Amino acid sequence: MATDTYWQLEHEYYTIATDHDLIVRVIEHEDIERTEGEGIDAKIVKDFVPNKVHEFKVKRSVLANSSEYFQKLLDTNSSFKESQQSRIDLLGDEARSAEIWFKILHGSPSGLTNLDITIKNVWEMLLIAHKYGLDPKLPVAKAWFEAWWIANKKKANGSTFGFGEYRELLFPCHTFEYAPGFAAATKYLAYNTIGHITEQRPNGFHHHHLRLDQGIVQQINAAKGRLKSILHDGLYTPIEKLLESSRCSCKEHTLYAYQKSLTNTEAWPLEKKFSKNSITALHDKLEGFSHTALVPKMCYDCRIDFGHVVHEAVRNTSSYFDGLCLDCMNTSKPKFGDADEDYWKHSRQGVSWDFNCRIRHGQPSWYFSFMGRKQKMMEWVHRPRYRNRSDS
Ligand SMILES: [Zn+2]
Ligand SMILES: [Zn+2]
Known part of the structure; x- marks a missing residue:
């Protein structure tokens, strides 16, 4: 570590694990635009300009177990130069969101003040998860998002999330598999949107590969x-x-x-x-x-x-629509073999529409949460409910 590209930049230090054996540096940066070439050949190029270094003291084993990406990077038998080092650098990530992830992965997200974490931070967390293969469906990650939702839902003035916020929260609720939030957002948008319902990314967040499946957006509009x-x-x-x-x-x-x-x-x-x-x-x-x-x-x-x-x-x-149910959506997703059997169970006589679901809902939420093949739903629509569905 004799020469370090970033030695002259401001540093901030975070101890994620007291028994740490690895330093992860998140290099905060700015994209500076400049013109290259002249006349009609001129084009705008973006330069990655580092401006601050965030140093996280973490456990090597925790990071290696969190994703295939880090496992390969940190495997001492691999050919990556990082595998032999006690320090790795991550470029282009947002430090606040990286910090939350490190705390989640080390099982200690309780020290976070959730009210300071914006919806944009949450999207940036999902960007990091996508980039390094971290799993938002880890129980500790899901529990963190639920705590964040509960802390942020109720505003100081007693109001709750509004129209723009619910549009921005569809994707996070879906990705963290938070059923009450997803139902609340889809219900709110079905009742309060003028024209076609679409999701929205937070201001200044430009990563278009993070988005809800269009089939889901269609179902909210159908409702x-x-x-x-x-x-x-x-x-x-x-x-x-x-x-x-x-x-x-x-x-x-x-x-x-x-x-x-x-x-x-x-x-x-x-x-x-x-x-x-x-x-x-x-x-x-x-x-x-x-x-x-x-x-x-x-x-x-x-x-x-x-x-x-x-x-x-x-x-x-x-009182008609209770929002889309993530549990019904999951059980109706196209699968191989004995497809969506759990989903059709709900349509049997004597079984409630929200049986085994995390939210309470009626038939319409069950119906619009169907993510399987359309043809199958049409067959069901034309059959009376008392028929046993085990043959479907
Ligand atoms: Zn009359
Ligand atoms: Zn359900």
């Missing part, structure tokens, strides 16, 4: 589409009845008055309003529904409590 249908069915039922079976002379007035009252809320016609409003916004508008009958003496068929109809439509839609 949102279903919420619209449930709301529409609830609001439309009296109209359908009047159109199909009423013979009285007041039906035209009744039809007009109801649709006029709905239109006054600005939530109707639903198909038109849905593209510019979230389900929650439509619910809020419908809360203001007020109805006056146009004809003083209505027939029996037309004496409909429209206020109750609207209230029930909103109530049914509000």
